[in-house]
Amino acid sequence: MNKMMKIIGAVAVINIVARLFGFVREMAIANQYGTSTAADAIVTAYTIPNFIYLVVGGALTTAFISVYHSTKTDKALFVRKSFTTVLVAAVAITVILIIFTDPLLHLFFKGLSVEEYALTRNLYLWMMPSSIILVLSTWMSGVLNVNGKFNLSSLAVLLYNASFVGIAVLLTSYFGPESYGIGALVGALLMGGFLYAGLRKSRLYSLKPSFAMSVDTKRLWVIALPILFGGASLQFYAVIHRIVADGFGTGTISAVNFASKLTGFPQAIMMTAVTTVIYPLLSKKQGEGDMETIRALYKKGMLYLFALLVPATAIAYFFAEPLVRLVFGHGEFTEASILLTVPLFRVFTLSMFFLAANTYITRFYYAKANSLVPVIFSLINVFVINLGVIYLMIDSYGASAIAYGTVISAAMNFVMLAVYARVKWKL
Template sequence: MNKFLKIVGAVTLINIVARVFGFFREAVIGYQYGSSRIADSIFTAYNIPNFLYLVIGGAFTTAFISIYNRKKTDQALFIKQSFTIVALTGIVMTIVILIFTTPILNLIYQKTDLTVEEFQRTKHLFYWMMPSSILLMLSSWYSGLLNVNSKFHLSSVAILIYNVFFLIIGVVFSNIIGPIAYGISALASAVIMMFFLIRGYRQLDSYSVGLSFVRTHSTRDLWIMVFPLAIGGGTVQIYAMLQRFFAAFLGLGDSAVAVVNYASRLTQFPQSILITAVTTVIYPILSRKEAEDDHQSIKGLYGKGLHYLLLLMGPVTIYSYFYAESLVQVIFEYRKFTAEDTAITAPVVAILALSMFFLAATMYITRFYYAKGDSMAPVVLSIVNVFIINIGAMYFFADNGFGADAIAWGTLISSVTNTLMLIAYASFKYDLKLGDGLNKVELLKPIVPLITLTCIMYISSEYLVFDYKWVTFIVGIVIFTFSTIMLYMLFRIKEINQVYIKLKSKFIKTK
């Protein structure tokens, strides 16, 4: 477990830097275009390529890792087979979507009064961004290839490179040629990331990558796994896709798409850093443990992993809820992003913040289903929650005048029910319990400090508000950090004490 945590920690640090650049890109777009139609165009055009990368590319990558680790798999052949399948799938999907660009955009904007110029701008951005889908899906596959070779850091560094170049190219050229620069930067940064991953894999001197149209049981299993993995494993990304689509489709206002995008990016930031690091490392390990029939280790990872997730995400959720307005102000409220934009974005952030732990837990738990070879249960539960409960809740709240908040309420309600269903079924079917690897005292210990932290953050957010937004933000961060650490230490949360002892041994030399 200690080795696992060290690896996760290293990958997390890289992911933090990578996500900061990706998040900063969103902040810069807010600075340049606020919640205007131009910002809507950029986010709408990037929506589908990003979705294909994270959901379809992620599904192929997860299936590849699972099949690659099986004893009967011809690994050298399967690398070529899977590369061919991913490449052709990316090409075909991209071509089909490009052909139907106009009908797709008409569907998204059917309840929005876009001018011809605004529609054409979105269309041109879309034409630039969509070809990057092929490279992004292949990059996801290469990341999986590196991960099965325990080169977890390279896949994380690749995301960092992508976000850095996406930001730099977009910002520099947008000052020259306008918002179309973000379309160009999306394609260029995907090329650069792909080059880095290919170069990194070639240095391993492992099996060669190439084309193979040979059909075996491995290719059959790959196709069988991909669809359910895309639905069940891409829950967070599917939520993001539906949020942006229904923000426009339900006619929630001219700025609804941009508002929902800013809010979802803000709340996805902490959960993406953690859960990407954990799933990057844990799934290859889980696949090997399952192949070795080491069920005890799997149960320990399940219980302790969810425990760590609560310890980390719980405080972040509490802070994000009470300081939603402060976060939006210091990150987005500059130039064309006005106080009015903050007023409509902050409530969406606060509601989405409450879903952060549940979305992260859902992604974490589904990896255990996949390690067990069960890709159907997460699919069925995701369809029920994401496509029925979520959409139903969005319609209900939209009809009752909640505006953009309706999108956030749909996400919160369905993410809670999805997580609870996954936990219940895992307990019934695979005997995976929340307390596996923990005693009852350790399991219940976080409750009191988290309740106490909630009270502290409520009081500070209500009564320690200053005229200068950065003072309010800094005071809130200081109180949050100090309170979290002291409460965890006061209530003897073992993990915090372990970190304290290690830091003390490194920086305080005993005589």
């Protein structure tokens, strides 16, 4: 256990730096464009590619790890087949979404002006191809993680975030907001290249495509599809934020984005480090039937989350305005932008523990090959409770209703997941 915590600590340090660069990107957008039409366009354009990256990449990688630890066939062949599966899926989804660019943008983002739509479309076309590389990068990180190469996957995220923001800021004076589209694509290429080089150097497995179907490939999809739908429902928080915020005028989309990203920063650092190390171990222990270790991991993880995130929530809530001023209050991020962002951030902070705990508990469901129950809970909370709260509160609380919807639905999701895990597995 001590060795595992040391590994988590090392991964956490790298992830802190990586997440810092990712957050610096948000700070750079705020500094250069404030809560303007350009800022809204950047945030809007990145929503769908990021959705594919997190949902498709996350689902296929989680399923890969589960099958990898339980497969009875040759692991090298399974890696080749799963690589082919991930590659074909990523390319197919990305090509379809590029072909239907205009209908897709009009469907999800109806309130865009002509100028904002043109900018959003250009940014989207720059960013969308990166989805293929990001999905493959997530899968390659999974291959490295199941073989104990945790630092390489964390360093890849650091490289992606650092190059993304560095290129975007460097090229802004030449290309304007479209520099963020260029940064997204080049950053993804660098990340993918780094991970591929790491796999080659480690001499773990060949990535030569193998198109033959097998029982394990089918199992990969059986496990991945529920996880994909569950992840999609959770990521729809971000899509819902964009759609609802669009009704409040220029700047609200970016203000909601900045508030939610500032809220998610501490819990993302914690959860990325913990799940990177714990999930492969969980899958292994589940395969061995070691419920004692699984219960110990669950209890300790929940205790650490509570001890770290509850005080962080209190600090963020009571010092919301100075924090927003300190992080974003520079350049084009005016006093009006601060006043728009602070109330949203204050409410969003209340979701920190619940969102982190939901991610953490869900990993135990996945380790037990139970990916359907979290999907059902997510669908109920994101599309019923979340939207219901927004609808009921929007007239009285304005844009803050978006944040209240996230807080209340995340808390309800936590209760559902924790109670079911307690009854089903005595966790």
